[in-house]
Amino acid sequence: MFTGIIEEIGVVNSLTGGTVGRLVIASKRVIEEAAVGESVAVSGVCLTVTSIASGQLSFDAVPETLARSTLTDARPGDKVNLEAALRAGGKIGGHFVQGHVDGVGTVESISSLGDSAVIRVSAPPEVIRYVVEKGSIAIDGISLTVASCDEAGFEVAVIPHTLKVTALGLRRPGDRVNLETDIIGKYVEKFTGGHAASGGLTEELLRETGFI
Numbered sequence: 754m755f756t757g758i759i760e761e762i763g764v765v766n767s768l769t770g771g772t773v774g775r776l777v778i779a780s781k782r783v784i785e786e787a788a789v790g791e792s793v794a795v796s797g798v799c800l801t802v803t804s805i806a807s808g809q810l811s812f813d814a815v816p817e818t819l820a821r822s823t824l825t826d827a828r829p830g831d832k833v834n835l836e837a838a839l840r841a842g843g844k845i846g847g848h849f850v851q852g853h854v855d856g857v858g859t860v861e862s863i864s865s866l867g868d869s870a871v872i873r874v875s876a877p878p879e880v881i882r883y884v885v886e887k888g889s890i891a892i893d894g895i896s897l898t899v900a901s902c903d904e905a906g907f908e909v910a911v912i913p914h915t916l917k918v919t920a921l922g923l924r925r926p927g928d929r930v931n932l933e934t935d936i937i938g939k940y941v942e943k944f945t946g947g948h949a950a951s952g953g954l955t956e957e958l959l960r961e962t963g964f965i
Contacts, residue, residue, distance in 0.1 A: 754839045754850070754851060754852075755799070755836050755850040755851070755852055756839055756844075756846055756848065756849065757846075757847030757889075758846040758847050758896060759836055760835055761782040761783055761835050762832050762834060762835070762920050763779060763780045763810070764830065764832060765777075765778055765831040766779055767829055768814075768827045768828070772816075773814065774813070774814040774815070774819055775812075775813060775814075776795070776824065778795065778809065778810050778811075778812070778833060779808055779809055780809070780810050780835060783837050784805060784809075787802050787805060787810060788802065788805075789802050789803065792837075792838040792852065793810065793835060793838070794835070794850070794852045795834070796822075796823065796893040796894050797822075797834070797850070797852065797892070798824055798852060798894075799853065800852075801813070821854055821857070822857065823857055823893075826929065832923055834895060834921075836894055847895075848889040848891075848896050850891045851936060853933060855879065855934050856877045856880040856932050857877075857929050857930065857932065858875055858877070858892075858929070859928070859929055860874055860926050860929075861875050868913040869911060869912050869913055869916070871900065871909070872908065872909055872911055873906055873907070873908045874908075874932070875906040876905075876906050876907065880932050881902070881904060883934035883935065883938035883939060884899055884902045885938070886901055886902055888935055890932065890934055891932070891933040891934075892909065892921065892930050892931070893920060893921060893930050894933075895915065895921055897909040897911065
């Protein structure tokens, strides 16, 4: 479990293929307390540390993980967001993020708003059904608040600090990003008998069930 508060920007050293992909990332901060067998979110993807050596964290990535996330596009030198797993008693600065990517979106536009930015992301239907205005969403593992949404995508307003300390500040229109919706919406759908199947979780339904 994570909170969507990025601890550092790591750098991809290599991604080798095979039955199981081997991802090696250079780290300075997260590596200090990391241990083999622990989880680290890599741009929103929960991965298990398999080895630690010479300032590098290594992870195994199965084909399913690569196919469902932007990690399949990883190249040496790419910047990725890193967050260690939440420890008992730790602060929850964002929202509960599982590190289970729901889908891949595409950055459609980035509009400057002073030193901040408004970013619009197009998203597949299986993601949009759980996106609500003022709700939470994780983009590349970053906990953000949805400013507006429609059937094709959504917008988030990003403060200067987030642009500076995460790889989101490096994204450009056309870039693919990992998306994870708030788990609360999925439980609401299940508990209300799958009402979202024909049109998604509406704000009205969420209000009726007391979740917003």
